[in-house]
Amino acid sequence: MSTPSAAVRGPAAGTVREISLAQAIREALAEEMRRDPRVFILGEDVAEAGTPFKVLSGLVDEFGPQRVIDTPISEAGFVGIAVGAAMTGMRPVVDIMFGDFLTLAMDQIVNQAGKVHYMSGGKLKVPLVIRTTLGATRRSAAQHSQSLHAWFAHIPGLKVAVPSTPYDAKGLLKTAIRDDNPVLFFEDKMMYQVKGPVPEEEYTLPFGVADVKRPGRDVTLVATSSMVYVALEAAELLEQEGISAEVVDPRTIFPLDVETLVRSARKTGRVVVVDEGHRRYGVTAELAATIAEEAFYDLEAPVRRVGALDVPVPFSPVLEDRTVPTPQQVASVARELCGRN
Amino acid sequence: MHPPVAVNRAELPEEVQDVSAADWLRMYRRMATIRAFEEQVNELYLSRRMPGLAHLYIGQEAVAVGVCEALRPEDTITSTHRGHGHCLAKGARVDRMFCELLGKAEGYCRGKGGSMHIADPDSGNLGANAIVGGSAGIAAGAALSAKLRGTNQVSVCFFGEGALGQGLLYEVMNMASLWKLPVVYVCENNLYNEYTHYRETTAGDILARPRAFGIPAEEVDGQDVRQVLAAARRAVARARRGEGPSFLLCNTYRYFGHHVGDVDRSYYRSREEEEAWKAQRDPLRLLRDWMIAAGLAGPEDFEAAERAAREEVAQGVAYALQAPYPDPSEVTQHVYA
Numbered sequence: 016m017s018t019p020s021a022a023v024r025g026p027a028a029g030t031v032r033e034i035s036l037a038q039a040i041r042e043a044l045a046e047e048m049r050r051d052p053r054v055f056i057l058g059e060d061v062a063e064a065g066t067p068f069k070v071l072s073g074l075v076d077e078f079g080p081q082r083v084i085d086t087p088i089s090e091a092g093f094v095g096i097a098v099g100a101a102m103t104g105m106r107p108v109v110d111i112m113f114g115d116f117l118t119l120a121m122d123q124i125v126n127q128a129g130k131v132h133y134m135s136g137g138k139l140k141v142p143l144v145i146r147t148t149l150g151a152t153r154r155s156a157a158q159h160s161q162s163l164h165a166w167f168a169h170i171p172g173l174k175v176a177v178p179s180t181p182y183d184a185k186g187l188l189k190t191a192i193r194d195d196n197p198v199l200f201f202e203d204k205m206m207y208q209v210k211g212p213v214p215e216e217e218y219t220l221p222f223g224v225a226d227v228k229r230p231g232r233d234v235t236l237v238a239t240s241s242m243v244y245v246a247l248e249a250a251e252l253l254e255q256e257g258i259s260a261e262v263v264d265p266r267t268i269f270p271l272d273v274e275t276l277v278r279s280a281r282k283t284g285r286v287v288v289v290d291e292g293h294r295r296y297g298v299t300a301e302l303a304a305t306i307a308e309e310a311f312y313d314l315e316a317p318v319r320r321v322g323a324l325d326v327p328v329p330f331s332p333v334l335e336d337r338t339v340p341t342p343q344q345v346a347s348v349a350r351e352l353c354g355r356n
Numbered sequence: 357m358h359p360p361v362a363v364n365r366a367e368l369p370e371e372v373q374d375v376s377a378a379d380w381l382r383m384y385r386r387m388a389t390i391r392a393f394e395e396q397v398n399e400l401y402l403s404r405r406m407p408g409l410a411h412l413y414i415g416q417e418a419v420a421v422g423v424c425e426a427l428r429p430e431d432t433i434t435s436t437h438r439g440h441g442h443c444l445a446k447g448a449r450v451d452r453m454f455c456e457l458l459g460k461a462e463g464y465c466r467g468k469g470g471s472m473h474i475a476d477p478d479s480g481n482l483g484a485n486a487i488v489g490g491s492a493g494i495a496a497g498a499a500l501s502a503k504l505r506g507t508n509q510v511s512v513c514f515f516g517e518g519a520l521g522q523g524l525l526y527e528v529m530n531m532a533s534l535w536k537l538p539v540v541y542v543c544e545n546n547l548y549n550e551y552t553h554y555r556e557t558t559a560g561d562i563l564a565r566p567r568a569f570g571i572p573a574e575e576v577d578g579q580d581v582r583q584v585l586a587a588a589r590r591a592v593a594r595a596r597r598g599e600g601p602s603f604l605l606c607n608t609y610r611y612f613g614h615h616v617g618d619v620d621r622s623y624y625r626s627r628e629e630e631e632a633w634k635a636q637r638d639p640l641r642l643l644r645d646w647m648i649a650a651g652l653a654g655p656e657d658f659e660a661a662e663r664a665a666r667e668e669v670a671q672g673v674a675y676a677l678q679a680p681y682p683d684p685s686e687v688t689q690h691v692y693a
Contacts, residue, residue: 092527095493
């Protein structure tokens, strides 16, 4: 993973440090746990181990095993327990080590967490955050590499965040923890060491507000999570050819900032949507359809989509690398849209 | 009302020897309310005045009433698709229950939940659940929450023996035992997983399952509210002392079908079996016969209780039938908090 371009917008003012995305996540959790005694962490190997990605290292030392709770390998069970705790006055943050393991907890997320508020006529709330990972290219094969965020964005009652920078991750995670709804918070496991500017001062970022990561005139690249970096690299390639690409990061796919996406689409008239989920029935389809519906008469060309290849993620590096969108691929599609083959 | 009479203590488990005749009679009244409520639900279905389906609790009343009698108002329960009895036993009102079943605005969930999703946090009911075993995590989570918040609340997880087939139950029992959570697992074995006898679906010894996690487990006569209350008090006291979960296997029987539309049941159980349970093991009759024989109450007390229950149900359903539906604009409310 390359480091973010200097064009990536970060904090405006104040004391700013360069920290990794993992550290940004850790800071968000620590700050919220200090602020609110109801916040606690639950998951596999979250305490002394600090997760295999070491995102949570040190939290158990500050907050103790009562608030950083190691669970058995029982995703459905501990997600269900978190739902019940959230319904009764706590604010759990669950760690699902690999996004692929969400499949084990689908009933608890989709049928329970996502519906309790509605089914109870608004009486019960589920202030629950489920932090998990997405993203391939770690050579982890088909059951540790999927990007399943689209599934949850399909379910009314759930919110889904897909941050791309340390700054966004910290601000959005703090918002997620303060939200009274279940939030799925997806972190690309290849981004944990990505560094970026993050202010010392406390801040939060609202859900449903996209961020223009790079302004441009000729084509809009809408990209999520680590695909933001792919889009930014594509924009650099395009720049060399005289094509000015705007990169827009929705940051949350539900709620979705339709307005910012459409404004950019109207400005450039050409849009490529990039997401690491499978292309079919995925996030790219939803975003492309939304932009087409809202900005059709301002578009110069059909909205194009770049997603993960519609195959299970293979192990062999030469195969796996074929499945994930690349800057070259995105640039090529953008070039076609601009009539520059 | 008869004057207070000393209960024949020798007949009663130690945990319930302090229960007064008035309290037993109150429990009878509550069981009668559940029965009358469910009979009315069946009538609403048969007369096509109720949308959807309902799963009747008739025959199992002693379990809900006995367990909830052992709880405090602030204690929580989670319930099942066959949950009307649990809701009423924990303190829900008959009229608002009917409103919910009929999809009316004054229902506990403003008509959004219906029969299988009634939740009433004010009475400690965290919700019925239409996924078999689906609330096992929520119940354990409520117990973890009580422990973390230091409230001394106890959480009860009601489920049928059908839920013994769900892996979630074992995942959360493992954690409840490891973390000594104040949760009581109440397994109501009404013999049938929907339309299949539990012997065809359940291997080995049921009690061995919780015991494998180090959870004390006992078999309870679920038709005898005295035994249910005694066992529930033991389990609740253990939870309250911080000693962890318990498992009660309450043997009971579902008088009606899996749901109100399940009327032809001959392919999975016999009429004789149904009649034998009703004649010999009816929870209301067992309590009444004992109280009369023990001189704790007279036949007129039970007639009065049943009359009052029927009246409450009649008034409740009449109220609900004329109550307004929610405004259609409410369909998009409560998706997000």
